[in-house]
Amino acid sequence: MRNFKKYFLLILICSSCVSNKKEDSKNISILGYVRGLKDSTLVILKKSGNKQNIDSTYSLKEKFILNYRKLVIQEGLFYLTFYTKAGAELYSFNFWGGQPKNIVINGNFETKKNIKVIDSRVNNVLKKYRVVPNKYSNKIDELFDSNKNQKEKNLIFKKYMDTIKKDQINFLFKNPNTAFTLDEFFRFNEKISKDSILIFYNSLDDNLKASNNGELLKKQILSKRIKIGEMFRDFKAKDLNGNYKKLSDYKGEIIVLDFWAYWCKWCHVQNKEEFSYLNEKYKDDLVIISYSLDEEKDVWKKSTEKHSYKWENISNLLGVKDPVAFQYGVKLLPHSFLIDKNGVLQKEFIGYKKDSLIEKELEKLLNIN
Numbered sequence: 001m002r003n004f005k006k007y008f009l010l011i012l013i014c015s016s017c018v019s020n021k022k023e024d025s026k027n028i029s030i031l032g033y034v035r036g037l038k039d040s041t042l043v044i045l046k047k048s049g050n051k052q053n054i055d056s057t058y059s060l061k062e063k064f065i066l067n068y069r070k071l072v073i074q075e076g077l078f079y080l081t082f083y084t085k086a087g088a089e090l091y092s093f094n095f096w097g098g099q100p101k102n103i104v105i106n107g108n109f110e111t112k113k114n115i116k117v118i119d120s121r122v123n124n125v126l127k128k129y130r131v132v133p134n135k136y137s138n139k140i141d142e143l144f145d146s147n148k149n150q151k152e153k154n155l156i157f158k159k160y161m162d163t164i165k166k167d168q169i170n171f172l173f174k175n176p177n178t179a180f181t182l183d184e185f186f187r188f189n190e191k192i193s194k195d196s197i198l199i200f201y202n203s204l205d206d207n208l209k210a211s212n213n214g215e216l217l218k219k220q221i222l223s224k225r226i227k228i229g230e231m232f233r234d235f236k237a238k239d240l241n242g243n244y245k246k247l248s249d250y251k252g253e254i255i256v257l258d259f260w261a262y263w264c265k266w267c268h269v270q271n272k273e274e275f276s277y278l279n280e281k282y283k284d285d286l287v288i289i290s291y292s293l294d295e296e297k298d299v300w301k302k303s304t305e306k307h308s309y310k311w312e313n314i315s316n317l318l319g320v321k322d323p324v325a326f327q328y329g330v331k332l333l334p335h336s337f338l339i340d341k342n343g344v345l346q347k348e349f350i351g352y353k354k355d356s357l358i359e360k361e362l363e364k365l366l367n368i369n
Helices: 002-017 121-130 132-145 150-174 179-185 194-202 206-210 212-222 265-281 297-307 323-327 357-365
Strands: 027-035 042-047 053-058 063-069 076-083 089-097 103-108 236-239 244-246 254-260 286-292 312-315 335-339 345-350
Touching: 042 063, 053 063, 076 179, 089 103, 089 121, 121 132, 121 150, 121 179, 132 150, 150 179, 150 194, 179 212, 194 212, 206 212, 212 323, 254 265, 254 357, 265 286, 265 297, 265 357, 286 297, 335 357, 345 357
Parallel strands: 027 103, 254 286, 286 312
Antiparallel strands: 027 063, 042 053, 042 076, 076 089, 236 244, 236 312, 254 335, 335 345
16 A cells, blocks of 8 residues: 555656646656756656657656657667766666556666666566676676786686676576566577577466567577578568568579678678678679668668668568577677578678678689689
8 A cells, every 4th residue: 555655646746747748648657756866857768779769858856757659669678868968978777668557767866776667576677687797897897907918808708708698597597477588588599508498488477478579489499490501491571661572582593691780880891891892793693682680660771771781671670589580590790691593501601801701602603713
């Protein structure tokens, strides 16, 4: 009863503190009461993977209120970022949102560590997960302050990072039944055996199994990863005009299938230096298909326009959770495959170096000495 009164009072306070926010039954509200938050602090709401602001407001009397549309914004990771009047970033706070209910955030802006979403199991799990790496912070600081040479530091640092990832994976297995945990699991499933993925999947409740992410994980479990020397695995995805394209549409031609994303710097470098060159030189002998692992169409479109992807460019907008990427064993970006006219995967290229290995292998297929 006490929690209900606390909720009700906080909602009333926040709803009255910002006059330009209209109530709308189609909106979800984020209600903030943060001690020590100065008046006129700019608060911006964004969703992970999208640079566009969802909403913004200014704080007043240590309170703020933000809104997003129920039917437009999907469940996922959100960011609240606080700025001074001059535009300097003060603090960024992430939380799991998108559920069909209002969110209440409170805490102390001076300490910041205790800023949290009230009465939210999924966000309690997220908060605990975020501190998993902290126990290694002092050791990592000591490492970089030591007199060891840079190569030795890098090797030790990598070991710490590998240990942190193992701890994070263990945490996910111990806390499987939240939407955040399931979503985060996709970051690591390339490092986890299919048997272990099945154990994780079986630990989910029925609602999570029936969710979009649950269905994607099931598809990964049922899928078989392709190997070099095998026939390509067909798939379909949409181009930016909304037209479906299948890989099999191009059987009979030599194909470069390239996986990329807007956040991958080296993907854009490779696009500019290598694929543009190959597309021009071998335009009658080669089809380049860029498969985006972005999640937002606007982000994908802007990146395409900025970096001039002038060949086939498709996506299912599922990000790293895409079953197609899983089938093809995509771990790092850029990640490309050379497919011959018979549809057989001939070579795999992970990362990008300036000496064009793809062209050398392409010349072999074209019988160019």
